[in-house]
Amino acid sequence: xxxxxxxxxxxxxxxxxxxxxxxxxxxxxxxxxxxxxxxxxxxxxxxxxxxxxxxxxxxxxxxxxxxxxxxxxxxxxxxxxxxxxxxxxxxxxxxxxxxxxxxxxxxxxxxxxxxxxxxxxxxxxxxxxxxxxxxxxxxxxxxxxxxxxxxxxxxxxxxxxxxxxxxxxxxxxxxxxxxxxxxxxxxxxxxxxxxxxxxxxxxxxxxxxxxxxxxxxxxxxxxxxxxxxxxxxxxxxxxxxxxxxxxxxxxxxxxxxxxxxxxxxxxxxxxxxxxxxxxxxxxxxxxxxxxxxxxxxxxxxxxxxxxxxxxxxxxxxxxxxxxxxxxxxxxxxxxxxx
Amino acid sequence: xxxxxxxxxxxxxxxxxxxxxxxxxxxxxxxxxxxxxxxxxxxxxxxxxxxxxxxxxxxxxxxxxxxxxxxxxxxxxxxxxxxxxxxxxxxxxxxxxxxxxxxxxxxxxxxxxxxxxxxxxxxxxxxxxxxxxxxxxxxxxxxxxxxxxxxxxxxxxxxxxxxxxxxxxxxxxxxxxxxxxxxxxxxxxxxxxxxxxxxxxxxxxxxxxxxxxxxxxxxxxxxxxxxxxxxxxxxxxxxxxxxxxxxxxxxxxxxxxxxxxxxxxxxxxxxxxxxxxxxxxxxxxxxxxxxxxxxxxxxxxxxxxxxxxxxxxxxxxxxxxxxxxxxxxxxxxxxxxx
DNA sequence: CTGAAAGCGCTTACAG
DNA sequence: CTGAAAGCGCTTACAG
Numbered sequence: 001x002x003x004x005x006x007x008x009x010x011x012x013x014x015x016x017x018x019x020x021x022x023x024x025x026x027x028x029x030x031x032x033x034x035x036x037x038x039x040x041x042x043x044x045x046x047x048x049x050x051x052x053x054x055x056x057x058x059x060x061x062x063x064x065x066x067x068x069x070x071x072x073x074x075x076x077x078x079x080x081x082x083x084x085x086x087x088x089x090x091x092x093x094x095x096x097x098x099x100x101x102x103x104x105x106x107x108x109x110x111x112x113x114x115x116x117x118x119x120x121x122x123x124x125x126x127x128x129x130x131x132x133x134x135x136x137x138x139x140x141x142x143x144x145x146x147x148x149x150x151x152x153x154x155x156x157x158x159x160x161x162x163x164x165x166x167x168x169x170x171x172x173x174x175x176x177x178x179x180x181x182x183x184x185x186x187x188x189x190x191x192x193x194x195x196x197x198x199x200x201x202x203x204x205x206x207x208x209x210x211x212x213x214x215x216x217x218x219x220x221x222x223x224x225x226x227x228x229x230x231x232x233x234x235x236x237x238x239x240x241x242x243x244x245x246x247x248x249x250x251x252x253x254x255x256x257x258x259x260x261x262x263x264x265x266x267x268x269x270x271x272x273x274x275x276x277x278x279x280x281x282x283x284x285x286x287x288x289x290x291x292x293x294x295x296x297x298x299x300x301x302x303x304x305x306x307x308x309x310x311x312x313x314x315x316x317x318x319x320x321x322x323x324x325x326x327x328x329x330x331x332x333x334x335x336x337x338x
Numbered sequence: 339x340x341x342x343x344x345x346x347x348x349x350x351x352x353x354x355x356x357x358x359x360x361x362x363x364x365x366x367x368x369x370x371x372x373x374x375x376x377x378x379x380x381x382x383x384x385x386x387x388x389x390x391x392x393x394x395x396x397x398x399x400x401x402x403x404x405x406x407x408x409x410x411x412x413x414x415x416x417x418x419x420x421x422x423x424x425x426x427x428x429x430x431x432x433x434x435x436x437x438x439x440x441x442x443x444x445x446x447x448x449x450x451x452x453x454x455x456x457x458x459x460x461x462x463x464x465x466x467x468x469x470x471x472x473x474x475x476x477x478x479x480x481x482x483x484x485x486x487x488x489x490x491x492x493x494x495x496x497x498x499x500x501x502x503x504x505x506x507x508x509x510x511x512x513x514x515x516x517x518x519x520x521x522x523x524x525x526x527x528x529x530x531x532x533x534x535x536x537x538x539x540x541x542x543x544x545x546x547x548x549x550x551x552x553x554x555x556x557x558x559x560x561x562x563x564x565x566x567x568x569x570x571x572x573x574x575x576x577x578x579x580x581x582x583x584x585x586x587x588x589x590x591x592x593x594x595x596x597x598x599x600x601x602x603x604x605x606x607x608x609x610x611x612x613x614x615x616x617x618x619x620x621x622x623x624x625x626x627x628x629x630x631x632x633x634x635x636x637x638x639x640x641x642x643x644x645x646x647x648x649x650x651x652x653x654x655x656x657x658x659x660x661x662x663x664x665x666x667x668x669x670x671x672x673x674x675x676x
Numbered sequence: 677c678t679g680a681a682a683g684c685g686c687t688t689a690c691a692g
Numbered sequence: 693c694t695g696a697a698a699g700c701g702c703t704t705a706c707a708g
Contacts, residue, residue, distance in 0.1 A: 004701060015679045020703060028677050047477050050454035051398055052701035054389035055684050061452035062400065062432065069418065071618060076414040080407065083435055092432045092453040094400065097421055114399035115430040116388035139385050225622040258624045280409060281619070284563040286596045342685055353695045358687065366693050390685035393700050 003046045012040035023048060060116040062092045063307060066108045068100040068125040072224070073279040074249070075123065078145075081300035082121060089308055091118070102126035111139040119307045124148040141310030143303045147193040155306040156323045159294035161193060164328035165200025166207075168246050168274040168292050171330055173208055175338040177244030177272050179216060180205075181235065183256060184228070184248030186219030197248045197276065215240050220252045228255025236263055243271055244336075250275040250282055250291055257285060257335070273335040287334030295326035302326065341384045350378035361386060398454040400430045401645060404446045406438040406463040410562070411617040412587070413461065416483075419638035420459060427646055429456070440464035449477040457645045462486040479648030481641045485531040493644040494661045497632035499531060502666035503538025504545075506584050506612040506630050509668055511546055513676040515582030515610055517554060518543075519573065521594060522566070522586030524557030535586045535614065553578050558590045566593025574601055581609055582674075588613040588620055588629055595623060595673070611673040625672030633664035640664065 005023075009016040014033060021029055022037040040046070054060040065082050067075040083093045094117060098105040105126045111117070119141040125148065127134070132152040135142065144156040172180050182201045185194055198217065205212055220231035228251060235242070236259070247253030253275030257267060265271055267287055275282060278293035302324045313319060343361075347354040352371060359367055360375040378384070392398040403420050405413040421431045432455060436443040443464045449455070457479040463486065465472070470490040473480065482494040510518050520539045523532055536555065543550055558569035566589060573580070574597070585591030591613030595605060603609055605625055613620060616631035640662045651657060 002701095006701080016701095017680085017703085018678060021678085024703085026677095030677065033677080047449065049393070049701050050452065051389060051392035051396075052684090053703075054454065055387070055393045055686080056701080056703040058389075058684080058703095060389055060454075064430075070408070070421065071411075071415050071418045073409075073411070073414070076411070077409050079433065080409045080435065083408070083433060090452050092402075092434070092451055094430045095417065095421060095433050096430070097418065111385065113430055114388060114428050116392065116398075225619075229622070255622065258622060262624055281563075284567070284593065284596060286600055340685095344685080354685095355687085355696085356694060359694085362687085364693095368693065371693080387685050390700090391687075393702080394685080394687040396687095396700080 002049070003044045004049070005046070007044055008037065008040045008046045011044055012036045054116055059118055059311070061090065062094055062115065062117045063304075064094045064096050064108065064113070064117045064120045065123070066096045066098055066105065066120060067123045068098055070095055070097060072251070073281060074251070074277050077279060077296055078123070078300065081296045082304065085297075085300045085304045089304060091304075091308075098126060100125035102131065106131075106134060109135065109138060109142055118311045119143070121145060121303050121307060141307055143306045143310075145299065145303060147196055150323075153321055155303075155310065155321055157299050157303040157306065157326065158324075159299065159326045160328045161196035162200040162203065164276065164292040164294070164330075165197035165246065165248075166204045167200075167328070167330045168276070168290075169201045169204030170207070171290070171332065172244040172246065172272050172274060172336060173204060173210075175244075175268075175272055175336060178210070179213070179242045180244035180246060181242050182212075182217045182248070183231065183245050184220040184223060184252045185217045186221065194248055197246075201246055216242060220248075220256075223249050224251045225255035225258075228252030229259050230255075232256035232259040236260075236265075245271060245273045247273065247275045250277040250279045250289065253289060253291070254281065254285065257289065267335050268337050272337075274330075278329075278331055282331075282333065285335075287337075290333045290336040291331050293329040293331050295328055298326040340387075341382045342387070343384070345382055346375065346378045346384045349382055350374045392454055397456050397649070399428065400432055400453065400455045401642075402432045402434050402446065402451070402455045402458045403461070404434045404436055404443065404458060405461045406436055408433055408435060410589070411619060412589070412615050415617060415634055416461070416638065419634045420642065423635075423638045423642045427642060429642075436464060438463035440469070444469075444472060447473065447476060447480055456649045457481070459483060459641050459645060479645055481644045481648075483637065483641060485534055488661075491659055493641075493648065493659055495637050495641040495644065495664065496662075497637065497664045498666045499534035500538040500541065502614065502630040502632070502668075503535035503584065503586075504542045505538075505666065505668045506614070506628075507539045507542030508545070509628070509670065510582040510584065510610050510612060510674060511542060511548075513582075513606075513610055513674060516548070517551070517580045518582035518584060519580050520550075520555045520586070521569065521583050522558040522561060522590050523555045524559065532586055535584075539584055554580060558586075558594075561587050562589045563593035563596075566590030567597050568593075570594035570597040574598075574603075583609060583611045585611065585613045588615040588617045588627065591627060591629070592619065592623065595627065605673050606675050610675075612668075616667075616669055620669075620671065623673075625675075628671045628674040629669050631667040631669050633666055636664040 005016050005019045008019045086093050096108050123145040135152050185198045220227045275291035278291045282289035282291045343354050343357045346357045424431050434446050461483040523536045558565045613629035616629045620627035620629045
């Protein structure tokens with residue numbers, strides 16, 4: 001028989017309600033009563049049954065973070081930021097991996113799990129704009145992260161993609177580079193990360209009165225080291241000349257960097273390189289890699305604030321969907337040094 | 339008013355118990371009844387209240403994975419393995435970051451969180467063997483991961499550290515290396531990862547009748563890229579001659595690799611390098627890095643099996659603490675090619 | 677500031 | 693195979 005609140009109440013000669021009040025930091029309690037209750041808790045080794053609290057209060061204290069793959073450094077760092085921010089709100093974070101599979105993402109967002117959660121931070125990877133209608137009438141509040149769904153019926157937090165890519169490209173232009181690869185652009189939809197970053201790239205060139213050479217707009221799939229390495233090999237084989245690379249994420253940038261170095265291309269002397277995401281590893285490559293910091297902490301904190309508001313508002317919620325674009329920061333490192 | 343099981347029962351003209359049976363895959367139900375219930379669930383848009391189930395059944399369906407920092411690739415990959423394995427047991431995984439702070443680890447293991455969990459996988463980083471007594475009388479089952487606590491009163495899963503380090507060292511010896519750094523060894527306690535790996539290193543040398551040169555046993559703190567880079571710089575500055583490196587984890591190996599290359603040392607021609615952990619990145623460095631794969635999947639699956647058993651056994655649990663050493667695999671890559 | 681009652685929505689024995 | 697009752701351990705109104 002575990003010790004219950006009732007046992008504590010008896011031991012302290014107060015009502016069970018008073019015990020609850022003390023444990024929930026309800027303000028108006030006589031210090032003396034409070035001490036007596038806390039001593040009883042100590043004496044009996046009482047531990048709150050959080051399931052009972054969750055049932056009665058309607059809050060479990062857990063949220064879910066849905067990401068494609070936690071092994072990807074971008075998502076690991078996002079998760080760390082979310083866990084830290086959640087800790088400040090007394091929330092625990094369940095990590096769920098979707099693998100970027102649309103059906104699985106939908107299941108997770110629709111609450112097909114065996115554990116109660118109060119809300120979901122959903123890093124969209126499998127579903128797209130055309131699936132936005134599936135995100136209505138969900139059992140818990142959901143906040144969208146990333147660039148794949150913009151016109152959904154939900155709160156949405158993402159980074160300044162266009163501006164970040166533009167700044168990265170202008171940085172290379174300022175360094176005298178003229179033939180810059182848009183690396184990872186592909187045949188992407190215009191509202192994807194790739195599409196938005198390509199727009200920033202185009203804007204940068206346009207602002208200097210330069211034309212976009214289609215030969216410099218290259219795909220790299222998947223957006224992992226491997227995809228970057230393969231794509232860079234293809235570019236080198238094709239004989240296309242270039243003196244700069246804006247990699248649309250750090251992992252493909254890292255893959256490209258390895259291939260460039262292996263091929264005897266000097267970075268930054270022959271080719272300057274900027275990535276995207278500011279994952280920790282970029283500070284430790286040789287040369288260290290310039291990159292666009294998406295403002296991870298800001299993303300995590302804003303998304304959690306949105307989610308907290310929705311949870312507090314309950315289901316009779318009529319706040320209009322909100323959107324937040326986190327500020328980016330260009331991190332200039334060795335790979336683009338002039 | 340959300341739809342409850344009672345509503346479903348009425349709609350399907352069965353008792354609430356029958357609804358529960360259907361939803362929990364209780365076997366003996368007439369197909370007809372089953373269909374009627376499922377149709378009612380569909381019609382009413384019923385969703386189980388998992389908090390109520392958790393209260394009544396005493397199981398929340400969540401476990402916690404306590405790690406120092408999820409941004410560290412080793413722990414991110416461990417987490418991915420745990421989440422995948424947990425999924426097969428219908429468990430969700432809460433990730434909690436201890437920062438390696440002893441007090442925080444203790445709090446997490448003692449269940450000071452606001453969310454109910456059925457058990458904890460605890461990757462020990464802050465506490466040590468001398469704190470093992472603090473791990474008695476915990477509110478939920480706990481399985482220990484790693485090398486810091488061996489004689490605790492709890493189930494324990496770790497890798498074959500001694501054997502792995504020995505194999506890595508013998509691999510370099512077989513390649514003709516004779517002056518091999520034990521990199522990351524430090525003044526470590528004998529039961530730490532460092533201590534066990536150093537033992538394997540010693541055993542390998544001894545098996546060939548070679549002496550251990552104390553000048554080759556070097557510390558690297560912290561066990562991150564940075565610590566490895568600084569330590570390797572110090573070694574190079576000291577003028578100690580060496581032709582091989584067994585790095586006691588991949589991150590310090592990666593830091594060392596960068597410094598070696600920057601200093602014009604050729605890898606593997608001048609110095610052969612083997613790491614520890616087999617994080618994904620080692621396959622993509624230039625040169626790719628040889629490493630000891632700790633058997634992450636086996637660790638995750640065994641630890642979860644242990645935890646599942648403890649949870650099922652309940653608190654009247656008298657199974658003796660169990661220990662499991664996962665099998666290692668030496669991954670030979672470019673950095674140690676002969 | 678504190679108490680007594682009701683009830684959150686399930687599952688668990690216990691019947692039949 | 694299915695039902696009616698009890699109760700898991702809290703918090704929420706409602707009083708006073």
